[in-house]
Amino acid sequence: MESFAHLLDRLVLTPSRNGKIRLLVDYFARTPDPDRGYALAAITRDLDVASVKPAMLRGLMNERMDEVLFKLSYDYVGDLAETIALVWDSEQRTAGQGHDVQPASDKSAADLSLTQIVETLNTLGKTEAMGQVSNWLDQLDASGRYALLKLVTGGMRIGVSARLAKQALSEFGKRYIKIDIIEIEELWHGLEIPYEDLFAWLEGKADKPSHLAAAPFRPAMLANALADSDMRKLDPDHYAAEWKWDGIRVQVTSEGGTRRIYSRTGDDISRSFPDLVEAMDFEGSLDGELLVGRPNNTGEIEIGSFSDLQQRLNRKTVSKKLLVTHPVVVRTYDLLADETTNLRDQSFEMRRGQLEAFAKRLDPTRFDISPLIPLTNWDDLAQLRENLPHPVIEGVMIKRWDSIYVPGRPKGPWFKWKKDPMLIDAVLMYAQRGHGKRSSYYSDYTFGVWTEDDALVPVGKAYFGFTDEELKQIDKFVRDNTVERFGPVRSVKAQRDFGLVLEIAFEGIQRSKRHKSGVAMRFPRISRLRWDKPPHEADSLTSIESLLTP
Amino acid sequence: MRPDQLLHPTPKGLYCPVSDFYIDPVQPVDRALITHGHADHARSGHHSVWATEQTLDIMAIRYGEEFCSERHVANLRETFVLNGVTIGFWPAGHVLGSAQILVEHQGLRIVASGDYKRRRDPSCLSFEPVPCDVFITEATFALPVFRHPDDVGEIQKLLSSVQQFPESAHLVGVYALGKAQRLISLIREAGHNKTIFIHGALKKLCDYYETQGVELGPLSSATLAKGEKGDFAGSIVMGPPSAFTDKWARRFPDPIICFASGWMQVRQRARQRGVELPLILSDHCDWDELLDTILEIKPREVWVTHGRDDALVRWCELNQIKARPLHLVGYEDESE
Structure with missing residues (x-):
């Protein structure tokens, strides 16, 4: 118990990912079975x-x-x-x-x-x-x-996700055998606590455990980001295009009476979506996007906003009311297994045909198909990407018609082409010292925009998007222009004619009751430092409210 | 004579009206008795100062030779008379030179313990209980949650992390007087003989400890000349905690921030300060030691100076021991 307790103490306070992995790997290496297996299960909850x-x-x-x-x-x-x-x-x-x-x-x-x-x-x-x-x-x-x-x-909050634990397992295995984390993700749900067969395999003492789970996870195929110029080299005839929906990528599998909803990384998230589980009355495995939505009067599913979906995320239990007000649906992309037939070694074109047939048997209030976008030339697609038809679309996907479904992120067959982020100019108001490597730098920034009475109101926080060199410059600015200190936080000189303007990129902006400004940004990061811009030219609250996601 | 006629709290510190002196005054006074060299207890600018020789030396190192007009060395375990009041200094076990001060008049004995601890400390003399009617205790860690673990285990935590992360520099935040030298001594006792790098703020006091027979092993400056590149991977670096949030710390590779303090007992404290490896090592008594000391000395009355007096006074009440908080101001709660 002592070494497990010590491990927890260290994990809680170690900010770096690699540091956490090192601590876990060392623990697995020096702890005997079955202790290390129970520890692993405690950590992955x-x-x-x-x-x-x-x-x-x-x-x-x-x-x-x-x-x-x-x-x-x-x-x-x-x-x-x-x-x-x-x-x-x-x-x-x-x-x-x-x-x-x-x-x-x-x-x-x-x-x-x-x-x-x-x-x-x-x-x-x-x-x-x-x-x-x-x-x-x-x-x-x-x-x-x-x-x-x-x-x-049951309150083991130690900042280690199941994904990170699996990564540590694969690092541990690499000391003895050739292994990819995907293999662990694939096996995971067939394994039993305290995972003695898993550790034996990782240490090279036994064969890979055989696949025992019903409705196993099939490691997801991911796309590479596409730059505008890359695409010109591709022949549009070889590719299909579809919308990139901004929900939760899931795999829904129902086999032999076992129904599971997996996240992209193989975490079983079925418990959070009992309404969907109930509707999974099929035999097979689908890849798709989990969204909030309900059928309209023509029978088509109307997708809700991203903030609607947020209501359903990270909840251990779901209230009956929420199930009614925020039902979840799956917009399907792909068919991985039809009944017991594996389709992953067939082409996307074949699978897409099968999916269309398969989808006819699915509950139409819970499942539909992500439509294909006609693709004849890249300029037309670029046009479409500029004018996305729905706020919950974050770009387009491009998939080779002949691509088989392989785990991981292979180079070539699939691309994602996201819409450009939104940009605003905001003024740096507060800076906080970072952790670990960044503990001597002011690296977490709160920025604000102008209200009608010429005051700044904070609208968000960002701690990445800049280079190391830019970090040094901002840090110097913060130290040279500190107005007040509150523990690790400093308020920074920010007036109409003096201050630092930051160009902030973000994925969307919503109303929020929790923030003083009444708005909250999604995924804000610093895209540029505008040393050239006087603060009074930064955006106003009114101007950023016009960007609110409908 | 009532005890508070012999010694009572004033805004300047504990005052003895019979003999006209203060103990650890927070403002300049004519006559000051000083328990130990920490800055909140030992200030410069008094006219006459009575303290142990080591405390006087430490004050001179910190404030310069002119820190007072008259120095009087108080020998440990001896008494002397000052304006009709008998005074004596006994080891307090807090830092080098630290002492409790006995004030005795007309058969009434009051001991002002200053800051003290009961653990073995290779860098200073151990606390010696002195029989008295009134025991004045500190209460820095006077809550039942403060139970300092064994020093050896804490040192081991540090040394095994140094082994586990050999590419990193372990930056250990320490108080310059006492904690630094005790930690170094304990690390040496654990068999770690490599050079320990120290921040400039620690150097004079480490040198002084060496002259007093406390061996600290190989130490080297962690401050580099301009343009010089140091090789700090795998090493232990010590400095005041504030230095590690400053630009000074950027010379160290993959730093792991450690902090040696009794406050590190509470995880949230460690997290707030961005400490990755807390070392629970204190130069104050923990809860158990405070209670043990009171039970051992069996004073008629306990006075509580600075810190968490409410819990200690409550415990005394529950155990039928007369106790009162003094509410002295000017001593740092965070004095670690």
Whole structure:
């Protein structure tokens, strides 16, 4: 348990992706089975153990320790699990026992393994679990107590996505065998905790585990970005064009009674979309875009806005009301399997034909086909891209008619040609120091635009889009023109005739009640530094409101 | 005599009206007794100063030889009489030269402990309990959440990260007086003998510790001449935390920001400061040590100076120990 707890402590505070991967790889290398497998499952949130409610923990603490001292502690720390982890066994002092207290080093914490904890919890009900947790808290040190409490309260927020964990697994495997992360994604849902066969394969001690899962994930085929000039070299006769919808790329698979919705990277997101799962009464596997939408009176599906879709994202549970007001649909791109027939080794042209036939059998309120755009020459397509017919289209896709469906991002067969970003000129207002490598730089910028009474109102934050050289220049500007400091944040001189104008690129702008300005940008980044532009020429709130996504 | 007739808080610091002196005054006064050399306790500009020889040396290093008009060396574990009041200095275990101050008059004994800790520290003398009627304690970490772990484990955290990330420089934020030298000593005890690079702000005090018999091993300046390129990969670099958010830190490859402080016990604190590797290492008592000390000394009354007095006073109440907060101002809560 000690090394798992230590791993969590490090992961939480390590900002860099590569740093996190290194920590995970080292942990997998030095931790035996099945501990490392349970740790992996805890990190990817696939581990399902008897849970303990925060209210029960609070109750337990009130029995054990003076209420005032606990409250002062909790107020200071702000996190229940961490407070309990730290104050545990301090209550013995309040009884005035003083010197009789056993020092922590005498405890047998090292003996308690993560495996023991997980396997015991699996056999217990909720009420028994609480008593057992309390016993373990006595045996663990503060770091171990924190890890245990996070494990049983299900609040393991450590900044590691399942995708990152898989990346670490593939890095770990590369020490012993030739492997691509796609292989892990493909296998993932057929594997069982604690993943002993996976680790044996990665260490070169056993063959690749065989595909056991029903409705497995088929690693997605991705497109390369296309520059305007590239396209002139391509023969339009060889390509199909379609809209690039701005939702969530998904794979919906229903095979032998198992129904799953996968994200692009193979995460099972079925639980968030029960309405869609219910409509998946087919046998096969489809590739498409998940969007919010409902049929209009002609029976065609009308797509909702991106902010409608956001209502449905990152939710563990979905309310009945939301299911009614924000139903999700899939606009299909491709057919990967029809019944039990694999279609991925056929051409896009063949698959598209099959998809059209297949789609006729699908629930028309939940599924339709992403239409093809007639393609005769690139100039016409460029015209279309300039005048996209729907706000939830973010560009066009170009696919070779003869392309087979291969995992990953092969060069050549598929291209995405996104619409140009929106641009505004804004004024730098606040700068915050970065983390890790950037901790000596002011690298996170809040920028604003002018209101009607000539004041600046913040409209967004950006922390990338500039070169290292530009970062140094902005950092110098911030240090030379600081007005006030608030911890790691500085406010910067920003007046009508003096300040730094930033050209901001973004993908769309929406109304937002959470922001003072009333608007929120999607994916803002710095596209240019406008040293040449006086701040009073930057945009106004009125002018950026005219860009609002309908 | 009531205790507060012998010593009571004033805006300038703890004052003794019988003998006319202050303990750790925050403004210039005629006569000052100083517990230790940290800047919020030891200020320049007093007329006469009584302190241990090491504290006087440290004040001279920090403020120049003219930091006061008259210096009086107080020998440890000896008493002397000042205007009819008996005074004595005893080791406090906080930093080199740190002392608790005993003030005794007409049979009433008050000990002002200054800042103190109970852990072993290879860079200074250990705290010695002094029997007294009133014990004046600090409360920097007086909450049940502060339970400093074993030093050896914290040092190991640092050394194994140095091994795990050999291409990085580990930048460890430390307080220039005490924490830096203690951390270096502990790293040496753990068997790490490579050169440790230090920021210019640490140099004089490290040199001084060496003259006092605290061996720190090979140290080298982390500050480079213009145009010079250093090779800091795989090394430990120490400096005041503020230096690591400054342009100064850009010379280091893939830096990993560490901070050695009792505050690092709380994860959110570490996160807010952008610390990647927190080292929980404090020169103050943790909660258990504060309580142990009170139970060991068994004073009739406890006075709490700066820090989290509410929790400590509450604990004293629960244990039928008379206690009061002094609400002294001018001492830094964040003095680590």
